[in-house]
Amino acid sequence: MTDKEKQLQAKEFDPGWNDPPLFSFESREAHSRQCKSATLNKRVVFPSSSSVGKQQAENKSDGDRAVLTSSSAPPKLPVGGPPKVALVVLPSVSTVQDQESGDNVRSLDVLHKNFDDVLYQVYSQEENKEVEEIKKRLAVMENMWKDGKFNTLVKGNLLKLSLALKEDRLEDSECLQRNLMVDHSNVCSLWMAAVRKLIYSKKESITH
Numbered sequence: 001m002t003d004k005e006k007q008l009q010a011k012e013f014d015p016g017w018n019d020p021p022l023f024s025f026e027s028r029e030a031h032s033r034q035c036k037s038a039t040l041n042k043r044v045v046f047p048s049s050s051s052v053g054k055q056q057a058e059n060k061s062d063g064d065r066a067v068l069t070s071s072s073a074p075p076k077l078p079v080g081g082p083p084k085v086a087l088v089v090l091p092s093v094s095t096v097q098d099q100e101s102g103d104n105v106r107s108l109d110v111l112h113k114n115f116d117d118v119l120y121q122v123y124s125q126e127e128n129k130e131v132e133e134i135k136k137r138l139a140v141m142e143n144m145w146k147d148g149k150f151n152t153l154v155k156g157n158l159l160k161l162s163l164a165l166k167e168d169r170l171e172d173s174e175c176l177q178r179n180l181m182v183d184h185s186n187v188c189s190l191w192m193a194a195v196r197k198l199i200y201s202k203k204e205s206i207t208h
Helices: 003-012 025-037 049-072 093-123 129-146 152-166 170-183 192-207
Strands: none
Touching (some): 093 129, 093 152, 093 192, 152 170, 152 192, 170 192
């Protein structure tokens, strides 16, 4: 075979760009043998339900132990110790009573001075039966005050009345005197005549 014939034979077997690929019989046989040798009936082992339940129980018990350990541990105190609570000291009953008693005495002193000033404004230093009768009834009023016969309203109105009479506010004095007699006649009837006499005498002294 000449070189030209060899070239022609090689050209005849040279595949073109659109020729199908060539298959090798030997490579096909080797591939089929390899596929046959693979084990196709191998079973996949799944975990049984008992082993899964056991694992879950172990995980749960571990979690419970962790919770018990954390809850049983003593709480940590803040840095510097527990917070300080301010103590509020309330006044005792005796202290409150002493304070009320002191206020009561001071109010009575103010009342007594106001009426004494009114007596001096009206009668100066004159002493007669009329002045003695007024002082006697005012003393009854003061004793009832000390004995706790008057409530807070009566005490407040008496103080206002004595101050209004001292300052020549006669209309206010008369209004307070009437209110006391109407609303509290049971504790005011014994001495209110002295207050009425002072109001009348004060009017007389102003008009003359």
